[in-house]
Structures are given as structure tokens and as C-alpha cells.
Amino acid sequence: MTQPRPHDITQLLAKWSDGNQSALDELYPLVYDELHRLARRYMSRERRGHTLQTTALINEAYVRLVDQKNVHWANRSHFFAISAQIMRRILIDHARRHAYAKRGGGAQQVSLEEVAAITPDPGRELVRLDEALKSLAEMDPRRSQVVEMRYFGGLNNEEIAGVLKISENTVTRDWNMARAWLYQQLSETAAN
Amino acid sequence: MNPERWQQISRIFKSAISLDPEVRNAYVVGQCGSDESLRAEVEKLIASHEQASDNDFIGGIAAEVAAPLLVDEHEDGPPHRALSDGQQVGSYVILNTLGAGGMGEVYLARDTRLDRTVALKILAPDISTDKRRMQRFRQEAKMASSLNQPNILTVYEFGEVNDLTFLATEFVDGETLRDHLRKNKKLKLSEILDINIQVLAALDAAHEANIVHRDIKPDNVMIRRRDHVVKVLDFGLAKVTEKRHTTVKDEDSEAATAFKTAPGMIMGTINYMSPEQAQAAAIDERTDIWSTGVMIYEMVSGLLPFKGATDSHTIVQILEKDPVPLTNFTQRKVPAELQRIVAKSLSKSPDERYQTAKDMLIDLRALKKQLDVDAEIQRTSSPTTPIAAVRATEVRSELSKRRVLVVALVGMAIFIAAIFGIYSWRASRAKQNKPAVDAPPAPVAERTLTYWVTVQKYKDGKPYQGPFTLAGEINFEQSYQIRVNVQSAQAGYLYVLNEGPESGRPEFVVVFPSVTANNNSPFVPAKQVVQIPDKTWLQFDSEQGVEKLWLVFSQDAVPELETARQYASRQTRNLITDAGQNKVVQSFLATHSTTKPGLEKGETQTTLKSAGKLLVYAIRLEHH
Numbered sequence: 001m002t003q004p005r006p007h008d009i010t011q012l013l014a015k016w017s018d019g020n021q022s023a024l025d026e027l028y029p030l031v032y033d034e035l036h037r038l039a040r041r042y043m044s045r046e047r048r049g050h051t052l053q054t055t056a057l058i059n060e061a062y063v064r065l066v067d068q069k070n071v072h073w074a075n076r077s078h079f080f081a082i083s084a085q086i087m088r089r090i091l092i093d094h095a096r097r098h099a100y101a102k103r104g105g106g107a108q109q110v111s112l113e114e115v116a117a118i119t120p121d122p123g124r125e126l127v128r129l130d131e132a133l134k135s136l137a138e139m140d141p142r143r144s145q146v147v148e149m150r151y152f153g154g155l156n157n158e159e160i161a162g163v164l165k166i167s168e169n170t171v172t173r174d175w176n177m178a179r180a181w182l183y184q185q186l187s188e189t190a191a192n
Numbered sequence: 193m194n195p196e197r198w199q200q201i202s203r204i205f206k207s208a209i210s211l212d213p214e215v216r217n218a219y220v221v222g223q224c225g226s227d228e229s230l231r232a233e234v235e236k237l238i239a240s241h242e243q244a245s246d247n248d249f250i251g252g253i254a255a256e257v258a259a260p261l262l263v264d265e266h267e268d269g270p271p272h273r274a275l276s277d278g279q280q281v282g283s284y285v286i287l288n289t290l291g292a293g294g295m296g297e298v299y300l301a302r303d304t305r306l307d308r309t310v311a312l313k314i315l316a317p318d319i320s321t322d323k324r325r326m327q328r329f330r331q332e333a334k335m336a337s338s339l340n341q342p343n344i345l346t347v348y349e350f351g352e353v354n355d356l357t358f359l360a361t362e363f364v365d366g367e368t369l370r371d372h373l374r375k376n377k378k379l380k381l382s383e384i385l386d387i388n389i390q391v392l393a394a395l396d397a398a399h400e401a402n403i404v405h406r407d408i409k410p411d412n413v414m415i416r417r418r419d420h421v422v423k424v425l426d427f428g429l430a431k432v433t434e435k436r437h438t439t440v441k442d443e444d445s446e447a448a449t450a451f452k453t454a455p456g457m458i459m460g461t462i463n464y465m466s467p468e469q470a471q472a473a474a475i476d477e478r479t480d481i482w483s484t485g486v487m488i489y490e491m492v493s494g495l496l497p498f499k500g501a502t503d504s505h506t507i508v509q510i511l512e513k514d515p516v517p518l519t520n521f522t523q524r525k526v527p528a529e530l531q532r533i534v535a536k537s538l539s540k541s542p543d544e545r546y547q548t549a550k551d552m553l554i555d556l557r558a559l560k561k562q563l564d565v566d567a568e569i570q571r572t573s574s575p576t577t578p579i580a581a582v583r584a585t586e587v588r589s590e591l592s593k594r595r596v597l598v599v600a601l602v603g604m605a606i607f608i609a610a611i612f613g614i615y616s617w618r619a620s621r622a623k624q625n626k627p628a629v630d631a632p633p634a635p636v637a638e639r640t641l642t643y644w645v646t647v648q649k650y651k652d653g654k655p656y657q658g659p660f661t662l663a664g665e666i667n668f669e670q671s672y673q674i675r676v677n678v679q680s681a682q683a684g685y686l687y688v689l690n691e692g693p694e695s696g697r698p699e700f701v702v703v704f705p706s707v708t709a710n711n712n713s714p715f716v717p718a719k720q721v722v723q724i725p726d727k728t729w730l731q732f733d734s735e736q737g738v739e740k741l742w743l744v745f746s747q748d749a750v751p752e753l754e755t756a757r758q759y760a761s762r763q764t765r766n767l768i769t770d771a772g773q774n775k776v777v778q779s780f781l782a783t784h785s786t787t788k789p790g791l792e793k794g795e796t797q798t799t800l801k802s803a804g805k806l807l808v809y810a811i812r813l814e815h816h
Contacts, residue, residue, distance in 0.1 A: 080504060087254070088254065091254055126254065129250070139193060139195055139198045140195075140198060140202075147250070150253075151250050151253060151254050152253070152254045154253045154504060155504075156505065173206050176206075176209060176241060177202050177205055177206065177237075179241070179244050179249060179250060180205070180237050180238070180240040180241035180244055181237060181240070182244075182249075182250070183240045183241075183243060183244035183247075183249050184236060184237060184240035187240070187243075
């Protein structure tokens with residue numbers, strides 16, 4: 001495996017933020033590999049009582065991949081934006097596996113008492129949120145992106161505004177609308 | 193839902209939620225007109241918006257939700273090897289579980305060979321099965337065990353028994369600084385300084401041995417319950433300093449990253465990370481200076497200097513922002529000097545920080561002394577505090593009976609001292625803080641002492657004119673307050689004793705040194721100005737007579753006076769009440785004052801010169 005050089009990543013980021021979409025295609029697998037590697041390493045080291053911080057992973061990837069001296073704030077935001085997307089994938093994959101593992105890897109007879117004892121499962125909640133977010137993206141890609149960056153990537157409104165080239169007020173409004181809609185979707189599917 | 197419908201809903205929703213609830217309904221009705229289903233959609237969404245806000249729906253970040261899942265997943269894997277009480281690991285017998293640390297489980301154990309209690313860390317399998325990392329650990333443990341400093345947790349042994357890899361260290365019965373901070377929201381400045389002075393002493397020793405800690409934070413600092421001695425932990429995790437940053441080859445990157453990255457970096461402790469660590473750049477011992485600065489900042493203000501909404505923001509702050517000065521916080525008065533020290537340790541560029549732990553240690557120590565002294569001044573000189581008032585009365589009534597020179601606690605003293613005395617005294621204190629204090633005096637065949645007397649006139653109980661200096665041997669009015677200043681040409685041992693006018697049955701007061709003067713040490717460096725008394729003033733209490741102020745300046749400590757001053761330091765106002773002790777002093781002074789020193793009297797000062805190792809002289813202060 002060849003380690004991507006900070007210089008390459010930095011250039012790809014710059015190209016991407018200049019609107020070059022093919023740069024993103026090149027960038028994505030590089031960042032994914034790095035984040036996934038870090039996440040795996042993290043999990044192998046995970047101890048009870050510690051909290052996982054996605055943004056710490058992203059940061060570590062960032063400081064490792066990106067040439068600090070030649071990066072602009074805009075590029076940094078773009079890096080976090082793409083990382084948010086990737087972290088969403090990594091987390092959801094794990095949440096899915098977790099939900100599957102809990103069911104014991106297949107259909108099982110469950111007694112009524114057991115069903116009643118089932119508490120909300122954070123993994124399932126996350127998977128459902130991801131599905132709702134996909135539906136939102138079909139109608140309104142930008143609002144879905146705002147949620148992705150904020151919730152999965154830990155970006156703040158100012159950074160999101162920078163990446164999407166919209167005002168911070170718009171980010172706030174998008175967030176309100178998207179969140180209300182997602183909440184509604186999740187409450188409805190939960191009721192079913 | 194089609195995009196047009198979505199746009200329509202979102203447009204009305206957007207405006208509606210910005211309106212007050214009373215007018216909102218009317219607005220929605222107006223916008224939707226006869227479209228009942230549109231109105232239902234919008235209203236449903238507004239209700240969801242309110243509930244989502246109330247429940248703080250997706251208010252955090254996904255990782256918080258995902259973290260327990262990852263832990264669960266891990267727990268599904270091979271469980272940690274747990275040791276039970278009484279189990280033997282080599283020559284260690286497990287006594288109890290202490291908890292889980294960064295490297296694995298920690299147990300309280302008994303070393304049966306040396307019959308001592310130790311903390312036994314059993315390294316987690318993922319660490320102990322990685323040969324490359326193990327080799328590093330072995331090397332580091334070896335380095336760490338070579339560190340022998342009271343503030344560094346002692347590493348006894350790093351070993352392997354069967355398939356267990358363990359690290360035996362000193363067991364500290366106490367709490368981590370993290371827990372200590374949690375329990376005590378606001379530590380005293382003196383305690384903060386004290387703890388960090390010890391941390392820096394530990395770092396100084398480690399840096400000397402070329403070991404950088406790399407992960408200084410309150411969790412790695414322990415305070416021993418019994419005596420509050422600070423122990424810095426986990427030097428075993430530190431990386432041996434590499435003077436040059438080596439580029440890591442691809443094959444090595446996995447193992448190397450584990451070390452290249454500060455331990456715990458992805459565990460959420462980035463707040464103490466230096467800019468160079470945040471950038472994964474080459475680091476050296478100056479990274480520990482930074483982390484100590486962060487720790488002091490946190491201990492003083494209760495806030496972390498660099499803390500963003502997320503870790504990415506924190507990193508940006510570490511790299512780019514200057515923290516709010518400690519002096520801006522209102523909950524406590526922070527000395528400007530402390531702010532300077534912290535700001536210096538938090539310079540973004542390592543070159544602008546303290547270059548060594550020792551330099552920072554010296555500054556903190558000096559500041560601590562200064563604060564102790566200021567507190568003492570505050571305590572002894574404020575006329576408004578009842579304690580001081582009582583003390584003053586006590587002093588006067590008690591000492592007037594004895595007709596000796598009174599070490600008066602005078603209300604105005606601080607005012608005059610502020611104008612005149614304190615600053616020069618501070619300067620002398622600063623000098624005294626230099627390491628030279630501990631150096632033994634060089635043998636000199638001559639003793640030279642210069643003294644002058646500072647006088648503050650009083651009239652109707654108020655200071656009258658500014659204070660002035662005299663060469664001594666002058667008549668004073670009873671109400672005057674005076675201070676004697678002594679400066680020696682050589683380093684040596686200085687004792688100043690006061691003998692009252694009733695010379696028939698002499699009683700001595702040890703005026704210098706004392707607990708509050710020169711830290712109870714008679715040793716003074718060359719050229720240092722000593723003020724006697726150093727914080728208050730002397731005032732005649734007897735109506736008239738001659739007070740003697742004995743100056744004894746010696747190349748070596750004087751055994752007779754050592755015994756006397758140690759006795760006096762336990763007495764009220766350093767007064768020697770024991771007849772036997774007084775006799776010893778009297779006989780010593782009588783024996784050695786027969787050879788009078790050479791005397792040069794100037795306008796404002798007097799210089800005494802004596803051949804040999806000892807100078808004894810009595811300044812006569814006549815008053816009426």
C-alpha cells in the first residue's frame with residue numbers, strides 16, 4: 001500500500017473546492033481508506049468508558065493526509081465535508097452490523113416478555129436516520145448535506161456555509177427544516 | 193412527495209417558524225388558502241420542529257450514539273484476561289483490581305520477593321501481541337525505570353510470565369489530579385503552583401534523560417493522599433526523544449502511527465496537545481511545557497484554554513487562537529506574573545516557549561515564594577483585620593513589660609513600606625531565589641558588613657514626612673519607627689539579636705533570621721540587602737534607654753546562636769525566655785565583641801570590617 005502524500009491530497013482538495021468533481025472521485029477512496037484504517041485501529045484499542053469522537057478520527061486523518069502549510073480554510077472545510085460523508089458510511093455500516101448481530105444473525109423466536117424488554121436500540125435508530133436522510137436527499141440534496149456535515153462530521157454552521165457557499169442563516173433554516181422532517185419521518189416509522 | 197410540493201411546504205414552514213405562535217396560525221392559513229392537505233403537512237412539520245427542538249433531536253453528533261455500539265462490538269470479541277485475587281503472576285500475588293488503564297487492566301499486587309505493594313499493569317493482548325510495539329515498550333520501560341525522581345512514578349519491572357506481559361510500578365495511594373479537580377472546583381493558587389512545580393520537577397528529570405512524556409494531562413498526575421506528593425504517571429508510554437524527525441516507511445506506518453500519535457489522541461484528550469503534536473510534526477520536550485501550561489490554565493480558570501464545539505474546532509484553536517488571558521477572569525485575582533508564565537508556555541512556536549522544564553520551574557517557584565510573602569504581608573500588616581489588631585495589642589502589652597525593642601505591627605507600615613521598602617526588599621528576595629542560595633560560602637579572611645537605619649517619624653500617631661536613612665547611633669524619639677538594613681560584602685551567616693535596655697538580666701529577641709525573615713535561614717548571599725524586620729517596623733516601646741541590636745556575621749553557622757534561634761523560633765515574637773539560652777547568647781556575644789571591628793561611618797551608612805571569619809557588633813539605638 002502506498003501512503004497518499006500530503007501534497008497530492010492537498011492539491012485534490014484545492015481542485016475539488018474549485019469545482020472539479022473528478023478530483024472528488026480521486027479523493028474519496030484515499031480519505032476513506034485512511035478514516036477506515038483509523039476507525040479500525042480505534043476499535044481495536046477501544047476500552048470501556050471511552051467515548052468515540054468521530055471528529056478526532058477525521059482530524060487525525062486530516063493532519064496525516066493534508067499538507068498543513070499549503071491548505072486554505074476552504075480546503076479544510078471541504079476535507080471535513082467529505083470526511084463527514086465517509087464517517088457516516090463507516091458508522092452506519094457498523095450500526096447495521098450491530099443491529100444484525102443483536103438479532104443473533106437470523107430470525108429467531110422471541111417471547112413476548114423479551115419483546116417488551118427491548119429498549120430503543122441506538123444502532124437501529126442510526127440506521128433509520130440514515131434511511132430517512134437518503135429519502136431527504138432525493139427531494140432536497142442540500143438540506144440532507146447540511147445534516148450530514150453537522151451530525152456525522154461535526155462541522156459547525158459557519159463551516160457548512162463555507163463548503164456549500166450559502167449564508168449561515170440559510171444553513172440554520174435548512175437545518176430546522178431538515179431536522180423537523182427527519183423527526184417526523186422517524187416518529188412515523190417508529191409508530192408502524 | 194414531489195419536489196414542487198416540497199418546495200412549497202418548505203417556503204411556508206421557513207417563514208412560519210420565524211413568526212410568533214399567535215400570528216403563525218393565521219399566516220399558515222393565509223398561505224395555504226383552500227389547500228387543506230398542504231396546510232396539514234405544514235402544521236405537522238411545525239409540530240415536529242417544536243418536538244425536535246424540545247427533545248434536542250440529533251442535537252449531538254452521530255459518533256456519540258455510535259460509540260456504545262463499537263464498544264459492544266468489541267466486547268463480543270475475545271474478553272480481556274481477568275486475574276482474580278490471590279492469583280500469582282511471577283513473584284506477584286494479586287490483591288485487588290485497581291481499574292483499567294490505557295494499556296490494560298491494573299491490579300494491586302504484592303511483590304513476594306521484596307515484600308512490597310505494587311501496581312501491576314497487565315498489558316492488553318492487542319499491545320502485547322504486537323512484536324514491534326512490545327519492543328518499543330520494553331525499551332521505554334527500561335528508560336522509564338532508570339528515572340529516579342520523587343515526582344515520577346517508579347517503574348520496578350517490566351516482564352513476561354507465561355503469555356502475560358506486565359509492568360510493575362510503585363503503588364500510589366491517592367487520586368488523580370483529574371479527580372482532585374472534579375472534587376475541588378477552585379484550588380488555591382498556592383496549591384496549583386505547588387502541584388505544577390512538582391510536575392515540572394518530574395519533567396525536568398525525564399527531559400534530562402531524553403524522555404519526553406508526550407501526554408501530560410490531569411489524568412496522568414497523581415496526588416498521594418498521605419502527603420500530597422505529586423507523581424507523574426505513564427512515562428512508560430513516552431517515546432524516547434528522537435532529535436530528528438524520521439520519515440516512516442509504509443510498512444512501518446501502522447505500528448509507527450501508534451507512537452507517532454500521542455496516546456489517547458483519538459480517545460478524546462486532544463485538549464492538552466501541543467500545536468506540533470496536532471500537526472503530527474516532530475516533537476521534543478517542549479511539547480510537555482505546552483501541556484503543563486494547559487494544565488495550569490485549566491486549574492486556575494476552571495476552563496480549558498483550547499476547547500471547541502468539536503475536536504476539529506479544538507485543533508484549529510490550538511493551532512491558531514490565543515487563549516483568553518487568565519487575568520481577564522473575574523472569579524479570582526490572577527497575578528500578572530502567572531499569566532506571563534502561562535502565556536509563555538503556550539506560545540505556538542516551541543522556540544518561544546520555555547526551553548526547559550527547569551526554567552519554567554524556577555519562575556513558578558519564584559512566583560510561589562512571592563505569593564507566600566505577599567500573603568504574609570497582607571496578614572501581618574492590615575490594621576483592619578481583628579487578628580492584626582489583637583496581635584499588636586498583645587505585642588505592646590507583653591513587650592512593654594520587658595522594656596525591649598518592640599517588633600511592632602503598625603498599621604501604617606504597609607503604606608510606608610509600599611513607598612519605600614517593599615520594592616527593594618522584593619528585589620532582594622528575587623536575588624535570593626537564585627540557586628546560589630544553596631551554595632556554601634567561599635572562605636574569605638575578612639568580614640565586611642554595611643548597615644543603615646531607615647527611620648519613619650511619627651507625629652500624633654501619624655507618619656510625618658517621608659522615611660529617611662541614617663548611619664545609626666543616633667537618638668530617636670520614642671514614637672519613631674525604624675528598620676535596620678544590612679548588606680554584607682561576602683556570603684555568610686547573619687544573626688541579628690536585640691537586647692533590651694535592662695542589661696542586668698538580659699533577654700534577647702532573635703530578629704533575624706525568623707520564620708518570616710529569610711525563610712528562617714541565617715545564610716545570606718553576598719551583596720544581598722536584608723531588612724530587619726523584613727515586613728514590619730521596629731518601634732521603641734520602653735520610654736527611654738539604649739537598645740542594642742547585635743549583628744553577628746560569620747563565615748560558618750554559629751552553633752551557639754543556631755540553638756538559640758531555633759529555640760526562639762518556637763517562642764512568641766522570637767523572644768528567648770529561657771535563662772540558660774539567654775546566658776549562652778550573652779556569653780557568646782561578650783566573648784566575641786571584645787575585638788571591635790573597623791568602622792567607617794558615612795552620612796547615611798556605616799561599614800564594619802573585621803579580620804577573620806567572624807564579625808560581632810552592637811548597634812546602639814538610644815531613644816528618649
